[in-house]
Amino acid sequence: MGTLTIGCFASLVGSKSLDFTLKLANAAADKGHKVNLWLSGNATVMGKNHQKHLKDYSTGEKPTMELLKKGVEICECEACALARGIQKPDAIEGIQWNAMHWYLAKIYNSDRVLHVGGE
Amino acid sequence: MSNVTCAFIIQRPPYKSETSTLGFTHAISWQVVEMLLDEGQNVVPTVCFVGEGVLNLYTNQKAMENYGVTSIESHGKNSLLVDLDMLVCKEDLERFGIPEDRLLDAEDMGADKKLQIVPYAEIQKAMESCKHLLFF
């Protein structure tokens, strides 16, 4: 089994790239791979708790909690989150907060890296 | 113990989105990544500019004056200051008609590194020799 680190920079609402990221992370975790997920830029909004699933918008909270249960490490860029008005008490429990070097450090120990850039 | 090399390929133009800025800031963070790794381990990015990505490199940017945000030029200068290798596609500069003297440098900050204007073939080599690719 290998280690996959995915960096996602796309927003939860307004893009489907983050949906793709969550589904890919889930598929990799189900196959027994170690998965790390770094959220930066607009993707940090996904770390906000109490998301309401309105049918016209993507939602990330439920799949994120399932990923955390499967052992996927998820971390978001603290500066990116704070800049968007998200404070630590608002974060989904289990998501780590750190700076950009967390992503690079996970890359160090990864067999594969998929960087899903912003739009 | 060894370094892991990454090629950060910046291909998006500046300012309309945050993408290229995040390319710079993530690359700069290599300076402190050792804090999270064991002794002797490091992650070393090479930052490459291709296509519209070269439009990030103009000097005299006024983002702070106009938007109150750190300019991409400033991030570029800081990248040189922390000794990142920055490769700029020669063909793309020529295609857009951008002369070398319109590009940023960090000599005033005391940086030893300079932008390296290279044929695309050199950027291809950087992509081949690194372990991971990240397109911004």
Add this chain to the structure above:
Amino acid sequence: MNLGVFINDYKSTVETVDRLKADKLGFIFVQNGVFHTTLKEHGKSSPLLDKTTNLYVLAEDIATRGLTEADVDKRVKVVTYSDVVDLIFNDYEKLAWL
């Protein structure tokens, strides 16, 4: 190098993709990139389909857009997320999202 490229858009990424060279090049078409595998603009298939024989399209993303496997160019293999994970770990040491 073995390079797997996730093509997630229809128009904007062609220039960058055109320049990429790899010993083994694979295209995994996702999101609006799937239209490369289904459209024939002015009667012609996407030129990306001529660049390599390692062509994959995500089943979920063609179905989401009202398309079926019958719409997909015969050179392209329709794959699931699980298949994509296997491609990542077994076939491509480097990945790009374009």
